[in-house]
Amino acid sequence: MKISDLGEFGFIDRVASSFQGLLKEGFTGIGDDCAVLPKNESQVLVVTTDMLAEDVHFYRSKISARELGFKSLAVNLSDIAAMGGKPESSFLSLGVPADTDISWLDGFFDGYRELSLKENVMLCGGDTISSDRIVINVTIIGSAEKSLLRMRSMAAPGEIICCTDNLGDSAAGFRILQQDLAGGEDENFLVRRHHCPVPGVAEGQWLARRRGVRAMIDISDGISSDLRHILRASSVGASLDLERIPLSRQLRSVSERHQWDPLDLAVNGGEDYCLLLTVDSGEFENISAAFEETFRRPLTAIGGTDDMAGDLRLFLNGKQVRCNGSGFHHF
Numbered sequence: 001m002k003i004s005d006l007g008e009f010g011f012i013d014r015v016a017s018s019f020q021g022l023l024k025e026g027f028t029g030i031g032d033d034c035a036v037l038p039k040n041e042s043q044v045l046v047v048t049t050d051m052l053a054e055d056v057h058f059y060r061s062k063i064s065a066r067e068l069g070f071k072s073l074a075v076n077l078s079d080i081a082a083m084g085g086k087p088e089s090s091f092l093s094l095g096v097p098a099d100t101d102i103s104w105l106d107g108f109f110d111g112y113r114e115l116s117l118k119e120n121v122m123l124c125g126g127d128t129i130s131s132d133r134i135v136i137n138v139t140i141i142g143s144a145e146k147s148l149l150r151m152r153s154m155a156a157p158g159e160i161i162c163c164t165d166n167l168g169d170s171a172a173g174f175r176i177l178q179q180d181l182a183g184g185e186d187e188n189f190l191v192r193r194h195h196c197p198v199p200g201v202a203e204g205q206w207l208a209r210r211r212g213v214r215a216m217i218d219i220s221d222g223i224s225s226d227l228r229h230i231l232r233a234s235s236v237g238a239s240l241d242l243e244r245i246p247l248s249r250q251l252r253s254v255s256e257r258h259q260w261d262p263l264d265l266a267v268n269g270g271e272d273y274c275l276l277l278t279v280d281s282g283e284f285e286n287i288s289a290a291f292e293e294t295f296r297r298p299l300t301a302i303g304g305t306d307d308m309a310g311d312l313r314l315f316l317n318g319k320q321v322r323c324n325g326s327g328f329h330h331f
């Protein structure tokens with residue numbers, strides 16, 4: 001058997017189950033956006049790590065060094081945000097070809113430093129090796145109040161599913177790069193959204209302080225995939241109303257120009273790095289109003305959880321649809 005037969009999640013499950021027995025009390029290992037380690041009576045450490053490889057996650061000719069430095073930190077901060085944590089320190093390891101220009105590396109660290117300053121995260125260490133292609137590994141350690149931690153397993157039936165930003169921009173930006181369509185103002189906006197995602201660190205901490213907020217995850221693989229993580233961890237089902245998914249003006253207009261289905265990009269695309277969460281239905285109105293007042297951006301309800309464990313149903317204007325890779329079709 002090859003690792004490609006197992007798939008990423010199958011492989012993770014295999015490793016997680018064989019190391020489960022080593023976990024001491026108070027530790028939560030593989031299976032959420034961050035690992036949780038005890039810190040003191042009331043606080044925990046949240047730790048996440050992520051790897052980006054050239055020609056797998058990015059093309060050096062398509063992203064500037066500065067943007068890549070920014071994004072490497074951003075995608076990790078997003079996992080800290082998903083737990084309601086406060087990021088504190090980062091560790092950065094780089095594999096770089098020996099002929100890499102120092103100006104490229106300076107640019108990379110400019111971007112990394114820009115976001116470190118903005119989010120008040122210290123770079124505390126790392127490693128550098130020579131490699132054929134660029135490989136970037138970032139680890140972030142953050143902290144959270146134990147009682148405020150938000151896990152994927154905290155959803156219950158009857159809750160509202162919502163997201164903190166427009167979806168699909170990043171996936172459209174990636175497609176624009178792949179098909180060499182950049183240049184226009186809207187196209188460039190979408191490419192920027194792909195290259196410089198803004199992690200919802202403040203939003204995550206704010207949401208975690210609201211008692212009506214239950215399960216949280218950040219959107220890295222696309223809501224259809226990320227929501228399934230919540231469904232699996234919480235043993236709940238869900239239905240999504242696709243027409244309620246928030247889409248940017250730029251995504252709509254570029255999709256129309258190229259005859260793309262913006263909903264397909266929003267649901268299956270990924271790399272949005274905003275938050276997907278479930279909220280107690282009785283508290284949703286208050287929480288969403290206060291969220292909008294604080295962040296000047298809506299908290300958009302896009303569906304609800306139910307007791308059909310593990311089952312995700314998609315509706316478009318009230319009719320159930322399924323996704324077959326080329327958009328949504330009625331049953």
Ligand SMILES: [Mg+2]
Nearest residue numbers: 033079218220
């Ligand atoms: Mg995540």
